[in-house]
Amino acid sequence: MQxxxxxxxxxxxxxxxxxxIERVTFREALDSEWAKIRTVRSTFWTVFxxxxxSVGLSVALAAAYIGSWDSLSQQxxxxxxxxxxxxxxxxxVLIIGVLGVMVISAEYSTGMIRTSLTALPRRGVLLGAxxxxxxxxxxxxxxxxxxxxxxxxxxxxxxKQVHLPLGDGANLRAVLMAGVYLALVALLGFAFGSLLRHTxxxxxxTLGVMFVLPIxxxxxxxxxxxxxxxxxxxxxxxxxxxxxxxxxxxxxxxPPAGFLVLGGTVAVLCLIAFALFKRRxx
Amino acid sequence: MIKADALTKRYxxxxxxxxxxxxxxxxxxxxxxxxxxxxxxxxxxxxxxLDRPTHGTVTVNGVRYDRLASPLRxxxxxxxxxxxxxxxxxxxxxxxxxxxxxxxxxxxxxxxDLVGLHDVARKRSRGFxxxxxxxxxxxxxxxxxxxxxxxxxxxxxxxxxxxxxxxNLMKALAAEGRAVFVSSHLMSEMALxxxxxxxxxxxxILADQPMAQxxxxxxLSYVRVASPQIGELAPRLAAKGWRVEQRPDxxxxxxxxxxxxxxxxxxxxxxxxxELTLVQSSLEEAFMRLTADSVEYHAGMPGTPGSPxxxxxxAEQQQPGQQQQQPVPGWGEPLSNGNPLSNGKAGRR
Numbered sequence: 085m086q087x088x089x090x091x092x093x094x095x096x097x098x099x100x101x102x103x104x105i106e107r108v109t110f111r112e113a114l115d116s117e118w119a120k121i122r123t124v125r126s127t128f129w130t131v132f133x134x135x136x137x138s139v140g141l142s143v144a145l146a147a148a149y150i151g152s153w154d155s156l157s158q159q160x161x162x163x164x165x166x167x168x169x170x171x172x173x174x175x176x177v178l179i180i181g182v183l184g185v186m187v188i189s190a191e192y193s194t195g196m197i198r199t200s201l202t203a204l205p206r207r208g209v210l211l212g213a214x215x216x217x218x219x220x221x222x223x224x225x226x227x228x229x230x231x232x233x234x235x236x237x238x239x240x241x242x243x244k245q246v247h248l249p250l251g252d253g254a255n256l257r258a259v260l261m262a263g264v265y266l267a268l269v270a271l272l273g274f275a276f277g278s279l280l281r282h283t284x285x286x287x288x289x290t291l292g293v294m295f296v297l298p299i300x301x302x303x304x305x306x307x308x309x310x311x312x313x314x315x316x317x318x319x320x321x322x323x324x325x326x327x328x329x330x331x332x333x334x335x336x337x338x339p340p341a342g343f344l345v346l347g348g349t350v351a352v353l354c355l356i357a358f359a360l361f362k363r364r365x366x
Numbered sequence: 367m368i369k370a371d372a373l374t375k376r377y378x379x380x381x382x383x384x385x386x387x388x389x390x391x392x393x394x395x396x397x398x399x400x401x402x403x404x405x406x407x408x409x410x411x412x413x414x415x416l417d418r419p420t421h422g423t424v425t426v427n428g429v430r431y432d433r434l435a436s437p438l439r440x441x442x443x444x445x446x447x448x449x450x451x452x453x454x455x456x457x458x459x460x461x462x463x464x465x466x467x468x469x470x471x472x473x474x475x476x477x478x479d480l481v482g483l484h485d486v487a488r489k490r491s492r493g494f495x496x497x498x499x500x501x502x503x504x505x506x507x508x509x510x511x512x513x514x515x516x517x518x519x520x521x522x523x524x525x526x527x528x529x530x531x532x533x534n535l536m537k538a539l540a541a542e543g544r545a546v547f548v549s550s551h552l553m554s555e556m557a558l559x560x561x562x563x564x565x566x567x568x569x570x571i572l573a574d575q576p577m578a579q580x581x582x583x584x585x586l587s588y589v590r591v592a593s594p595q596i597g598e599l600a601p602r603l604a605a606k607g608w609r610v611e612q613r614p615d616x617x618x619x620x621x622x623x624x625x626x627x628x629x630x631x632x633x634x635x636x637x638x639x640x641e642l643t644l645v646q647s648s649l650e651e652a653f654m655r656l657t658a659d660s661v662e663y664h665a666g667m668p669g670t671p672g673s674p675x676x677x678x679x680x681a682e683q684q685q686p687g688q689q690q691q692q693p694v695p696g697w698g699e700p701l702s703n704g705n706p707l708s709n710g711k712a713g714r715r
Contacts, residue, residue, distance in 0.1 A: 096393045099513040099543035107435040108467055116466035123458040124451060195449040198416055199506065202443050203466040205415045205432035365417040 138176030146240035169237035184273030226266030372422035397560025442507030447499030452492030496523030567657035584652030592641035
């Protein structure tokens with residue numbers, strides 16, 4: 085039997101995907117972002133610096149107070165509260181803010197954002213996964229820092245009979261809130277990093293909002309000036325770590341109010357960041 | 367496959383892409399050719415959903431890119447070799463991408479071997495040469511074993527061995543039934559790899575045709591013949607059935623004959639020859655004619671009959687095979703001011 089050779093052109097191979105293509109899940113986006121954050125050295129160094137600065141300054145201040153205990157006035161001694169062994173957190177926030185900035189701004193400075201978006205083009209998913217990973221990491225680091233600060237610095241004060249036990253609910257809340265404060269400032273940096281898409285600009289803005297703005301608002305006159313000063317991120321953060329013992333001057337909001345103000349500020353900035361991230365060309 | 371419908375992108379008052387209409391079909395390499403700044407990268411960015419079109423739509427496998435179930439499994443893209451965080455190792459960079467689309471990590475090792483980065487897989491990509499960066503980008507594109515691949519200027523920065531490797535890779539991918547979409551500003555590169563050609567200039571699609579058809583329509587060669595007795599020689603050449611084109615000086619351009627054939631005619635007639643030169647117009651020049659701004663071109667070439675303008679070519683492309691583009695004298699001349707298309711691509715961002 086003779087083989088019939090048809091006129092049809094040779095069949096072109098048709099590509100078939102190797103396996104079923106399943107929809108990308110948020111869990112996969114989280115895995116990817118977690119892998120991203122732990123595979124760059126800057127994460128390690130900023131986390132290291134947050135711990136070192138926060139714990140180091142808390143301990144150094146405690147040592148300074150104890151060292152010059154005899155020259156301290158009774159009023160100063162009475163004012164010592166839970167915020168003192170946590171004092172380093174006020175500086176640690178600046179560094180964890182830089183981590184928050186870098187998590188997103190490095191995507192832009194390196195050009196990685198274009199590759200990231202081809203893998204996860206649903207922008208809310210990408211930014212959401214990034215934010216979730218950062219929030220989780222910075223909360224863990226924040227709580228670690230606040231508790232280590234407390235346990236490292238509190239014994240100094242205890243040696244002079246200033247006892248700040250965690251059994252006191254206000255003290256425990258302050259230590260926990262210190263960790264939350266660190267995490268919220270990381271997210272504040274993240275929001276600025278996403279809005280400005282520029283590392284140096286976003287770091288400057290974050291530091292400006294945290295450090296420079298309250299200096300200006302401190303000088304505002306009258307009750308309204310005081311009101312504005314209270315809701316500045318760093319003041320609200322200070323309020324979160326305060327106790328009734330330290331809260332008697334009226335310069336601070338109550339701890340829950342401080343949390344709501346700072347949390348609200350961060351939430352609003354993040355919402356704007358998400359809206360712009362979805363809209364802008366990458 | 368890719369389908370662009372009236373795809374338009376405007377940056378301020380500049381139209382980067384102007385109502386682009388095209389499809390990229392599976393089973394072939396589609397070359398996307400245009401000078402720097404013509405809109406190639408912008409088009410590719412819109413395909414990937416990185417830039418939002420001002421008008422029009424572009425779909426990948428029938429849906430907008432951001433609606434793809436698992437993008438890397440369906441599309442692999444090399445946009446630029448620098449779209450990488452230099453602080454991550456090559457392996458980690460690919461692992462991050464793999465995790466994002468649920469691709470097993472053994473596939474990371476496979477693509478690293480495939481692109482030949484095995485020895486540097488654990489090194490941070492900051493220290494990579496441009497060529498190594500390209501290979502890493504290509505590894506990322508191949509990661510999901512997708513049916514559509516897009517490469518933006520892939521041979522940039524590659525050594526000759528790498529260039530041959532990528533050409534063969536693209537052909538092999540197309541032969542497996544995948545759609546391959548590759549941009550370049552070099553016609554010569556396209557001629558070697560592309561089965562189908564899409565030419566873009568100033569944001570507009572100027573040609574959309576099979577490569578073979580483009581070559582047939584646009585490559586020119588003729589013999590320039592100069593003689594003090596050109597008045598006697600020209601009719602004898604024309605009598606041979608060759609097309610003879612009179613030039614203002616004592617020369618003619620002869621189409622369809624070789625220099626030796628013309629020399630023989632002159633010799634048999636006992637006529638003097640002062641010049642007998644084979645002039646070949648490269649595809650590169652054909653491409654430049656296509657993309658050159660017609661107005662500026664005419665201003666610089668007084669007395670040139672015919673029109674190489676984009677509009678003519680577009681008209682031709684609508685009726686393929688019906689017209690043969692009239693050769694226009696002077697086009698084959700070598701360019702005196704260098705090749706403006708050969709400069710490298712600078713990063714836009």
